[in-house]
Amino acid sequence: MTPETAVAFKQLHHASLTANALDTKTKELIAVACGVTRLCEGCIVHHTKAAKTAGATLQELHEMLDVCTMMNGGPATIYGKKAVDAFGM
16 A cells, blocks of 8 residues: 555544544444454454444444344354454453
């Protein structure tokens, strides 16, 4: 990735996760859900930690993962565990 792309991505990341109509915690939980359904381990760990920092509870994480499982089936059960593991870090 070029430095220009890295800067642009960082700006997109910040703009997308800044609280507005949705709070940052909700946006981070959505990002975890996307990471789980896209099977992106780095995304799962990063956004789970950020969701926890933003105030997400383990119960909220589990309920979001229930929705991932309903929408994505079996793979979400495997990758959802990665989010639970990351929450404990």
